[in-house]
Structure formats: structure tokens, C-alpha cells
Amino acid sequence: MSASVDDGDSSSGAEFEVFLNFRGPDTRLTFTDSLYHILVKAGIHVFRDNEEIRQGEKIGDKLLHAIKSSKIYVPIFSKNYASSRWCLRELTHVVDCQSKAKDKMILPIFFDVDPEDVKLETKLYLDALGEHEEQFGHEVPQWKEALIEVAKIRGLGLKNRGHGEIINAIVNKVMTKLMKRRRNLPDYLVGIHDQVEAIMGLLNEGSHDIRYLVIHGMGGIGKTTLASAIFNRISDQFDGYSFLSDVRESAQRGRIIDLQKQLLSEIFQGQSPEIHSIDAGIEIIKKRCWQKNVLLVLDDVDEKNQLSTLAGNSNCFGPKSKIIITTRDINFLPIKEKEFLPIKENEEESSFQAHSKEFEIYEMKEMDSSYALELFSQHALGMNFPPPHYEDISRKITNKTSGLPLALEIVGSSLFGKSRAIWKETLKKLDSVPKQEVFVRLKISYDMLEDAQKEIFLDIACYFIGHKRLLPYYMWKASGYFPKSGLLFLSRMSLIKIDEDDTLWMHDQLRDFGREIIRLEDKDPGKRSRLWMPDNALNVVQRKEASEKIVALRLTILSEVQNFTSEEFSKLPNLRFMELDGGNLTGDFKNLLSKLTWFSWSSCPSKLEAKNLCLEKLAVLELSTIGSGDWVGWEQCTVQHYSKRFTLFGICRSNQTYSFTFLDLSDHWFVIFR
Incomplete structure (x- = not known):
């Protein structure tokens, strides 16, 4: 992306992001030259052209392509700008291209003129245009119209301001508009336009009042998609912006500080400062952001303290800031009948109670039946409307999904390419539970999975959302789950998504659905297959209530250091996934953990107290935050995999914090030392 085109060396096949429109003799060697090089850096x-590629009286292919392919146009209006017919021709094409594509932007710069000059309200540009009348009279009306149109756009003026200040402002606006962190939206967006416009009205665009907008609705109804669409539409209007996903999940895992760091890093487009406590993070956010107008999205919030630790109160951000919150439950908000409780005079303001007008609630409803049919048809048939012989059954299936976008997508995707008999069977299943929650409807797709695919789906729901696909891939392969075809199948059924950066993603409704499947396995947590909440897992293990049904557990973010004995793990013969945080393993582990394929241990001790620890089927090992000192006891720990035997003590021996990655692709064995 850093390549640039200058001085006529463009090619008709090159793609551009910014097109500079200026009169060379006025600014080429001064302002425009500085702006160009800083943008490239x-x-x-x-694209910055020169007079050499301007031939004849029409814009050539090189210039025309540069204009059409660019996303941002920067016309630099100087005193003699209107005397250049080429500047005016380029500007006319720029206005035409921008009017046809909503994703393009014009950012006018008033170098040594005022907007009134460009609006033709003074003689400066009018006189210059008059001189063009005789030779180019047929073009002049178009030039005038383009000038007036661009002058209506809020731009940047250089009068009484330093070039460096303006150039920095331009670069920030350009970087924001190019949206390096643009939110991915579904391929099919149906019926969202009206919702977006409603949100825009509630946000009160242009208002100097801070706004907390709450998008409220049940899981699977499209809250995150709507928030993402709004984010993409208006983020370039702010000094900084941040989209924090899955706040509830992160809070449960003790990752609020990580979210605070992400917020600061995204808003300031750089590395965040060190944050050692949540309270310190709140203070840093306030100190750095109180004058900055930001757009902040907090996705999936369910507790008030999540707001206070990330969005503080109305004093934390600039006066034009907007905070968008998505949630299923508004009971934790300090509101009554969609209004805030009033604050008594002289009463200390608590977070989110500063002004009643700060909060707006937008309650999402189920999709209109026509939109629901269109969305279902797109996923089930690949078209906007079902053909006559599928219309009746499509309408019946759509009616049973209660207008929930997620359910429409899931059920529709599961039927794509299937026979009519499968469609009828699906409708019959939906008919048998007409008033059940979406859980039952999602279970129809889940029941269509093979056993190995179910295992992969449940693992992702409990442990791997937001993880790179590569690591669990080796675990699933070692377990005989055929992950390549399994992940593809789950993706095509819309049960999971794999982002462009190869990250596993799952809608929160599907995540909760998968975890509910686990909860329904047994009333006793010790007899369920997976334990993902550390406190539950710790209770089961320490009380020796575990059973052979447990295949995965997470023992992290515990309140105090825990040591685990071989006796406790003797109750877990089928464990294949385990995460530990600190502590140690003690006792004789002979013949224990023989099926473990994934072992993650943060704050791993340099002195291993376990004896005879032999991990015969280990595929993924992650040891992080290893303390200094000799590695005592690790020489007794061995890994035997695919007829190879490794001694961990031989792989890594260090007297200091060690960072190392070992990957043996031939044996599909992954070790990470951080």
C-alpha cells in the first residue's frame, strides 16, 4: 500500500487511495509536496500528476483511471486554481465519481482562498472563469457547478494556521476514512437501511451533546450487525474510534484491562500505555480522551461496571463523542421507563447518570415478513425471492423462525442444495416446536452434524472464539476429528465463521447455544463434557467430583495460586484439553493425562513437581510467562507423539524468561514458549 505514483509514471492498471487535485505553480513545491510525501510515508x-500527462482537451485514460480508482479526493484551492482548465476538468470528474459512489469522499483544502471564493460569491474565481468563456464556453457551466458543490463540503483552511497542523489533520482524516479497522458485515444485508436511519436520528448527528445509544434486543436479532453498519458509516467523522467486541465474555475471563488497552490503541492508532489495574485504566482513558471526540462501540454488555470501566462518564470524552452499546438486557442500566432517574441537587454524579438526555434506547424488533423471506431465500436458494415451486414452503419455514436473522441464516444455509424432502422434514421439525425458543430451532442444524463436527463446534463455543484456526486444528486432527472438512462444513452451515485473518468466530447466540448444549448434558457439572468457567472447574476438580465424561476444562484466572495433585486428575481419564494458570502439578502422574492433546499453562513454574508425566498424545503445548531459574523436574516430563519421543527439558532450558516457537509440521506437533 505504500507505493505511490508521481510525475506521470502512473499506469492505467494502478489502483489509488488518494487523488491530489491542485495547480502546480501555486503549491507543487510547497504545501502539496509536503502533503504528498507525508501521505506516502x-x-x-x-496519485499526484503533472502537466506532462495532460494532452489534448480531454482527460486521458491515466488521469481518468486515477480519479475513478481513488477513494479520497483532495482538491487544493489556491488563488490561481480557477485559471487552470485542467484543475477544473479534474474537479468535474471528481464530483461526478463521488456522486455515484457513497464510499468516496472529497476533502477540500482552502490554501490561500476562502470558501466564498470557491462558491463564486467573490470576483476571484468568477473573473478567472470569465476568461475561459470564449474558448471553453461549453464546459464552464459544469466547472461552476463543480466548484459550488465542493465548496459546500466542510474542508480545512490554511489561513492563520501552520502547514504542519493542517497536514496532520488531513492525514488523520484520510487514515480514518480508509478504515483500516473496518467492520466486516454479512454478505446479505436485508432490511437494515431503515434501522440505520433510525439510529442516525437518535444519535442526533452534528449535536455537541455526548450520546450513549443502547441497541437492545434478544440474541440473534442483529444488534452487532447494526452497530457494525453504523460504525462503518460514521467513524470517519470522529477524531478516533474503537469497536470492542464481546465485552461480557471478556469481563467473565478477567480481560477488562485488555479491552482498555485495545480502546486506547485503536483511538490513538498506536501502542497503548501500560495499564496495571482497572482503576488505572479508567484514569488513563479519561486523561487522554477528555478532549477527543470519539466513536466507541461496546458490543454485548450485561453489567454496569463494564460500562464504567470502559466508557467512564460524560467527562471522559470530547463533547461530540458517541458511545454505542449493544445488550440483551437493559435492567442493569440506571433507567426507568427508558429514562434516567433524576439526580438530586448537589448529589455526586455516578457513571451514566450525569444527564438524562445522554441515553437513548433503540429496541430491535423481529424482521418484517418480506425481509425475512428475502434473507432466508438468499441463504437457502441464492436468490432474493424463492421460485414458485419453493415459495409456499419457504414462507412456512420463514414464519417458524420468528423473524430472527440468525435463525433465518442458520436454517437457510442448512437447506442450501438439499432435496425438497429435506426441506419438508425441516419444516416438520419446526412445526413440532412452534413456540419454543430459538435454541430449539438452532438445534435442528446442530442435530444434522456428525459426531466429530459436533465436538469441533462445542470446542469453539467454549474455548476458541477469537483464536487462530491453526492451533486447535492440530488438536482436532490428533483426536481424529478431520478438522479440514469439519470446519468447512460448519462454516457453510453458518455455525461458525473464519475471518480473513484466519480467526475463528461465532455469533454470541450460537456460542450460548453451544454452551447450553453442555449444561443440558447433566445437572451435575462434574458429569458434563466441558467446563469453561474456572470456578466451576476448580470446584469439580478439588472436590474430586470429576467424571470420565469431562474432555476439556479451563483452570485460569483463579483468585489464588492452586496446586493440583495426581489424585485429582486420576478422575479425568478422557481429558484432551486443559488450560492452567500458575500453580503446579504434584504427585505421580504415571498413566494419567494419557489422552491430553492440548495443554496450555500460563505462569508456568520453572520447577515441575510432577513425576512420571508422559503426554503420549500431545499435539499443542503452550507455556507462557515462564519465570527465571533452572528448569528442575522437567527432565522427567516426556512427550511421545507419532512414534517420536521428546524430552521437554531438552527442548527448552533457560535461566531467564524465554521466547520460542517450535513447529514440526511433519508430525503436526506444536510447542509455544512465550
């Missing part, structure tokens, strides 16, 4: 693909 920022990694932006810039």
Missing part, C-alpha cells in the same frame, strides 16, 4: 497510495 503513512503507507497511502497517492
